Amino acid sequence: MKIFQILQENPPWVLRGIKNSDLKTLEWGNHFKRYRKLMRLSFEDHQAGKKVYLVAEMEGKIAGQIVIDWRILVDKEKSDGVERAYLYSLRVFPPYRNKGLGTKMILFCENFLKERNFKFVTIACERKNLRALKLYERLRFKIFKQEDTPWEFFDDQGKLRKITEPEWVLQKCIM
Ligand SMILES: CC(C)(COP(=O)(O)OP(=O)(O)OC[C@H]1O[C@@H](n2cnc3c(N)ncnc32)[C@H](O)[C@@H]1OP(=O)(O)O)[C@@H](O)C(=O)NCCC(=O)NCCS
Numbered sequence: 610m611k612i613f614q615i616l617q618e619n620p621p622w623v624l625r626g627i628k629n630s631d632l633k634t635l636e637w638g639n640h641f642k643r644y645r646k647l648m649r650l651s652f653e654d655h656q657a658g659k660k661v662y663l664v665a666e667m668e669g670k671i672a673g674q675i676v677i678d679w680r681i682l683v684d685k686e687k688s689d690g691v692e693r694a695y696l697y698s699l700r701v702f703p704p705y706r707n708k709g710l711g712t713k714m715i716l717f718c719e720n721f722l723k724e725r726n727f728k729f730v731t732i733a734c735e736r737k738n739l740r741a742l743k744l745y746e747r748l749r750f751k752i753f754k755q756e757d758t759p760w761e762f763f764d765d766q767g768k769l770r771k772i773t774e775p776e777w778v779l780q781k782c783i784m
Contacts, residue, residue, distance in 0.1 A: 610626060610661065612721075613625045616665070616717065621667075621669075622667050622710065622713065624663050624665050624713075625664055626661070626662065626663065626664070627655055627663065627664050628664075632645075632652060634671045635674055637700075643770070644764075646762065647762050655676075660676055661676065661677040661679070663676070663717075663718075665701070667710065672701060672704075672705035673700050673705060673711070674698060675697075675715070677695070677718050677722065678695045678696075678697060679695075686731070687778065688731065692729060694731070695730075696730060697732070697733065699732070712747075712748065715732075718730065722783060728782065728783065728784045729783065732750060732779050733777065733778050734776060734777045735774055736755070736776060748781065753778060754777070756775075756776060757774070757776075758774050760772055
């Protein structure tokens with residue numbers, strides 16, 4: 610799916626669909642390297658139209674990312690393929706934070722989903738991530754459940770990593 614949205618004119622901020630050549634930069638050095646395989650899988654899902662993987666550019670430099678999952682997930686309270694869709698993997702790289710980019714990316718996704726008749730946007734937040742929680746609550750997301758979500762992934766070395774993340778799950782009505 611081709612997406613290209615100007616988020617701000619001057620200086621220029623752009624949100625667009627991911628390209629293969631973005632994957633390395635999106636690792637942000639070693640910072641997100643462990644998620645290499647997951648990021649590639651999300652990129653492939655984006656190409657197949659199963660998810661929307663967006664990359665933000667500020668003045669031509671990659672500054673962040675967000676993924677919209679609108680499939681039927683195991684947890685249908687997050688995404689049920691009809692009314693509810695789930696935002697995840699929101700990242701703004703450190704030099705680009707606190708300028709409003711995270712806010713603009715979330716608002717774009719809300720609008721994108723609203724245009725496609727989704728009624729609720731959901732997002733999960735690690736319980737220790739008070740900075741992100743503050744952002745979501747400012748955008749009128751409300752916590753509707755708290756859980757310890759187990760998940761696993763193969764890291765860039767092919768090693769299976771098992772994680773249990775205490776998280777809040779938030780939702781926002783966009784009807
Ligand atoms: C959480 C995260 C995505 C926020 O991104 P961001 O681009 O810094 O978010 P914003 O700039 O929109 O908002 C952050 C703060 O900057 C402030 N801000 C917004 N526009 C601003 C501007 N033009 N000038 C100065 N400050 C501004 C906002 O008021 C906000 O403050 P508040 O949360 O106290 O209300 C980013 O910190 C990040 O990537 N963190 C690491 C990964 C992570 O935690 N992801 C979330 C997973 S749940």
